[in-house]
Amino acid sequence: MKRSTRTLFGTAIALLTLILAACGGSSGGTSATKLDIAFLPKAINNPYFDAAADGGKKAAGELKGTFKQVGPSQANAADQVPFIQTLTQQQVSAIVVSANDPNALAPALKQAQSKGIKVVSYDSDVAQDARSIFVNQASTEDIGRTEVQVLGAQLNYTGDIAILSATSTATNQNAWIDFMKQELSLPKYANMKLVKIAYGNDDDQTSYNQTQALVQAYPNLKGIISPTTVGIAAAARYLEANNLAGKIALTGLGTPNGLRKYVKDGTIKQFELWDVGHLGYLAYYAASALVQGKITGKQGETFTAGALGSYTVGANGQVLLGKPTVFDTSNIDQFNF
Numbered sequence: 001m002k003r004s005t006r007t008l009f010g011t012a013i014a015l016l017t018l019i020l021a022a023c024g025g026s027s028g029g030t031s032a033t034k035l036d037i038a039f040l041p042k043a044i045n046n047p048y049f050d051a052a053a054d055g056g057k058k059a060a061g062e063l064k065g066t067f068k069q070v071g072p073s074q075a076n077a078a079d080q081v082p083f084i085q086t087l088t089q090q091q092v093s094a095i096v097v098s099a100n101d102p103n104a105l106a107p108a109l110k111q112a113q114s115k116g117i118k119v120v121s122y123d124s125d126v127a128q129d130a131r132s133i134f135v136n137q138a139s140t141e142d143i144g145r146t147e148v149q150v151l152g153a154q155l156n157y158t159g160d161i162a163i164l165s166a167t168s169t170a171t172n173q174n175a176w177i178d179f180m181k182q183e184l185s186l187p188k189y190a191n192m193k194l195v196k197i198a199y200g201n202d203d204d205q206t207s208y209n210q211t212q213a214l215v216q217a218y219p220n221l222k223g224i225i226s227p228t229t230v231g232i233a234a235a236a237r238y239l240e241a242n243n244l245a246g247k248i249a250l251t252g253l254g255t256p257n258g259l260r261k262y263v264k265d266g267t268i269k270q271f272e273l274w275d276v277g278h279l280g281y282l283a284y285y286a287a288s289a290l291v292q293g294k295i296t297g298k299q300g301e302t303f304t305a306g307a308l309g310s311y312t313v314g315a316n317g318q319v320l321l322g323k324p325t326v327f328d329t330s331n332i333d334q335f336n337f
Contacts, residue, residue, distance in 0.1 A: 033292050035065025037284055038087050040097040042075040042124065042170070043202060047258055048229040048276055049098070051337045052123070055280030056096070062306050063288050075167055075202035077101035084108040088115055094287035097131075098123035101169040106130035118290040122283040124172040132290055132297035133317050135283040137274045138324045140172070143227070144179025146324060147251060148189070150270050151223045154249045158191040159222030162214045164235055164252075166202040166228040176227050195221070200231045207234035215248065226252035232271060236262040256327055256335040263332050272324040277337055279321055282308055286319055 039056055041049035053069045060067035070087070072079035077100035085108055087095050095112055099105050102125060109119050109130040119131040128134075137143075151161060163180065165173045177197065184194055195218050200207025207230055215221060215238075226232035232252035236259060239245055245267040254271050262268045285305035286295075295301040297317040304310050311319050327335070 034093050035060070035063055035288050035291060036092045037065060037067060037094045037096060037287050037291070038092045039067070039069040039071075039280070039283075040080060040083050040087070040095060041069065041071050042080075042098050042100050042166075043073060044069065044071045045073065046202070046230065047255055049123075051255065051276035052280030052283070054337075055277035055282075056284040057280075058277070059281045059284035059288070059306060063285070065284075065288060067284065075100050075170075077104035077169060080105055081108045084112060088112040088117060091115065092117060093291045094118040094120060096120045096122055096283045096287050097126060099126040099171055100124070100167055102127050102171040104169070118287060120283055120287045120290065122279060124170055126171070128316055131317070133286045133295075133313065133319055135279065135286050135319050135321065137276075137279050137321050139320065140175045141179050143253070143272070143324055144176040145183040146272060146326075147176070147225050147227060147253075148180050148183040150251045150272065150326065151225055151249060152189060152192060154251070154269055155192065155223050157188055160193050160195045160218055160220050161223040161225065162196045162198060162218065162221060163194065164198050164200055164207060164210055164214070164224055164226040164228070164231045166200065166231060168199050170202075173227060180225065200226075200228070200234065202228055202230045204230055204234050207231040208238050211235040211238040215242070215244070221248055223249040223251075226250070226254075228252065229254045229258060229273075232268075233258045233262075236267050240265065240267045253324075255337055256332050257337060259327070260332055263327065263329055270326055270328045272326050274321055274324050275337070278308060281306065282311070282319065282321055286311075 057067045070083050106127040120133045121131045122135040125134045198210040200210045224235055226235050232254040235250055250268050251271050253273050282305050289295045289303040295303050299313055299315055301313045302310055
């Protein structure tokens, strides 16, 4: 009887030890949490999103997580949806998405959320209830207004201008353009006129053709703002090829590597962007913090993003990377992305 009691007691202790060990593996919500995080950009094979992916990969290495990037070859919201559905079926731990349309992706993303998958938007937001965090590259207002300020100074605040955007439904593009219009409504821009908003669909050839159409349709055109890395590079190529450098000013958002030659030959005097690698790096860390239960997306929560330091979740679940950088001949060779 004593031996039997001791045997049962020993068995119970062994089982209890196994249970505690299993539970203890997830103590603090971190050590046993899978970090299988997928990035879904507007389109793949885009230098901008490739740079962001490099940042995401770096963060994954530091956190001992996995990284993959999938997406359509063209910037189209409908083409992003199947990738969300596939990632949901694969039960990744988080989806980090840049939206071609804020609402078109929402149903698929909500379905992913219902399966326990965390959703972070970066670069271009989705509907707020379809994600927990939006990692914004810079203040939307800062980007929109400074684009106009940069061009206005070059034109002495006089002349017809146009905007060459990406897709007509892109969340970030439309938000920036709204602030561009607000800036243009100020008295000092009274002699500047926005004649057209064109859409190059984040496609090189389409953007090139749209630049040509703008120049032909508006013979008094003095400046173009293109807040898209694909669009500004295509516009610069057109202006350079047609000897329009210095005749039509061009600014917008681009990568130093993509625009260096145009800055040095005078086609572009100044343009803006942020450290795109840092954007991807921060987005991965934000996603991991959600997966590990460190944050939920509530305003005021904080998390650490590796070498970038501590970040605080702002209103509407927004996390701000920082202010945009202005690139010109004085600093462009200091950057390599």
